[in-house]
Amino acid sequence: MGAKLHSMPEIPGKMKERFEAIFGRDYDKFEECCRNDYKKSFRVNTLKISVEDALELLKGNGIITKRIPWTKNGFFTDVKSVGNSFENFMGYIYIQGPASMLPAMVLDPNPGETVLDMCASPGSKTTQIAAMMKNKGVLVANESDYKRIKLLRFNNDKNGVLNSVITNLDGRDFAKSKLRFDKILLDAPCTGEGIVMREWEVIKRWNMKLVIKMCRLQKDLIASAISCLKPGGTLVYSTCTLSPEENEEVIDHALKIGGIELEDIELKGIKTRKGLTSWDRYTYNERVSKCVRVWPQDNGTEGFFVAKLKKV
Amino acid sequence: MEQQFIDYIKDRFGFTKEDFGGLVFIADEKRVYVTTEEVALEENLPGKTHSYGIVAGRIQRDGRTIKPTTNFLQVFGSRAKKNVFDVNDEEKELFIRGTCIETDSELEKGYVIVRWRNHILGCGFLKDGILQSQIPQSRIMKV
Ligand SMILES: C[S@@+](CC[C@H](N)C(=O)[O-])C[C@H]1O[C@@H](n2cnc3c(N)ncnc32)[C@H](O)[C@@H]1O
Numbered sequence: 001m002g003a004k005l006h007s008m009p010e011i012p013g014k015m016k017e018r019f020e021a022i023f024g025r026d027y028d029k030f031e032e033c034c035r036n037d038y039k040k041s042f043r044v045n046t047l048k049i050s051v052e053d054a055l056e057l058l059k060g061n062g063i064i065t066k067r068i069p070w071t072k073n074g075f076f077t078d079v080k081s082v083g084n085s086f087e088n089f090m091g092y093i094y095i096q097g098p099a100s101m102l103p104a105m106v107l108d109p110n111p112g113e114t115v116l117d118m119c120a121s122p123g124s125k126t127t128q129i130a131a132m133m134k135n136k137g138v139l140v141a142n143e144s145d146y147k148r149i150k151l152l153r154f155n156n157d158k159n160g161v162l163n164s165v166i167t168n169l170d171g172r173d174f175a176k177s178k179l180r181f182d183k184i185l186l187d188a189p190c191t192g193e194g195i196v197m198r199e200w201e202v203i204k205r206w207n208m209k210l211v212i213k214m215c216r217l218q219k220d221l222i223a224s225a226i227s228c229l230k231p232g233g234t235l236v237y238s239t240c241t242l243s244p245e246e247n248e249e250v251i252d253h254a255l256k257i258g259g260i261e262l263e264d265i266e267l268k269g270i271k272t273r274k275g276l277t278s279w280d281r282y283t284y285n286e287r288v289s290k291c292v293r294v295w296p297q298d299n300g301t302e303g304f305f306v307a308k309l310k311k312v
Numbered sequence: 313m314e315q316q317f318i319d320y321i322k323d324r325f326g327f328t329k330e331d332f333g334g335l336v337f338i339a340d341e342k343r344v345y346v347t348t349e350e351v352a353l354e355e356n357l358p359g360k361t362h363s364y365g366i367v368a369g370r371i372q373r374d375g376r377t378i379k380p381t382t383n384f385l386q387v388f389g390s391r392a393k394k395n396v397f398d399v400n401d402e403e404k405e406l407f408i409r410g411t412c413i414e415t416d417s418e419l420e421k422g423y424v425i426v427r428w429r430n431h432i433l434g435c436g437f438l439k440d441g442i443l444q445s446q447i448p449q450s451r452i453m454k455v
Contacts, residue, residue: 048386048387084453084454086408086453089408089451089452089453090386090431090433091383091386114354135348136348136350137350138348138350138351138354139351140357140358142358149362153362153363153367154450154451156365156366157366157367157381157383158383158451160366160383160386160387161365161366162335162346162347162348162351162365162366162387163347163348163350163351163365164347164351164364164365165347165351165354165357165361165362165363165364165365166361166362166363166364167357167358167359167360167361167362168360168362169358169359169360173358174358176358177356177358178356178358179354179356179357179358
């Protein structure tokens, strides 16, 4: 992150109170980080170009890049207009937040597998998963909001995603589907607290009722996801929010449903925090500490939460 | 419509069957998609399937012509054997911004694959000495 400050609106009282409870002494660093300018980042779309060729092309066009330490294909750049570059026009790169690349990496999809991206639009992770699958196997990209499918379609087209089918279902209805998956990404709808620094809308929309509403939906979605995993299959649950109700509480709920185990997540090159085992009046299953919290102030990224579950 | 599209692109660009090995074309009322056999053969896909793979062609208002998409050509265009229109550095900048280019090219009238160096930029339409960029507004480079 650069040092330039931008004028983010005040974080409202209740939200701030909760952030202070989550971050403790680190709260000031969090707020400072929110007000700092952030570096642009992108992922090379290996469905269309090799990393080497993309970097050479970018360099030729004056776009200096630095690899995001925890990724293979992700890069930072100081060039703000990278979104309007030739490389982006060609679909050689995909503009994506540096922490947003983590869930698909943790999912680790392989060519030939049957994979579900349950809440897919606009497709940052669908396109990343397809690239990891090398366009082989079956990738179901689902989005419940018909209006948002256009964006998903656009990105799959632009990025050359051939091995995918787009479906327009409520994720909760997948439980009825006959298809069973090797891997599922549930990048759930959430209050988006981890991206306040990029989208101030998050502040305007935020209230406790929304947190609770999201929590209920997320619990239903994770139950549905678990039911359509193959035995031994992997489910990655992720959000770009910080509220324990939308994160650890959902995983705690999943563990109560049973038939799944939480797995360790190994990430190199990024500072992460353990999942919280208690919050407010609640205590969660000790195992939720295996989940990973990515805090903005630790790495200069968006905030993220990632959990990895295996069906037994 | 699928077969009509395949016949058209084979004829127009000299593609062969092998260029689309392991792939399947699927049409709905408006578009022709190209996807993998694995996806097309999956029997248990949930209901409410919206679309497949990438949009390869758009069925035009006349109901007969199918326009190949820039996205399709960017992926497969390098395998074409004819009707490839090479642009220079200056023309490339115009083309990707959706601007027409005057030309004395002798290629046949109709859709062409526009190439700059070894990069397939997308779909153009050649007529009366003008190359019209067919890149959709949502996809062009902003000025
Ligand atoms: C966090 S966004 C997904 C971002 C996406 N995975 C990406 O990386 O580009 C959550 C998405 O879930 C969709 N959604 C909301 N409720 C849903 C439901 N019940 N079933 C499926 N999708 C839902 C939203 O419309 C939104 O597009």
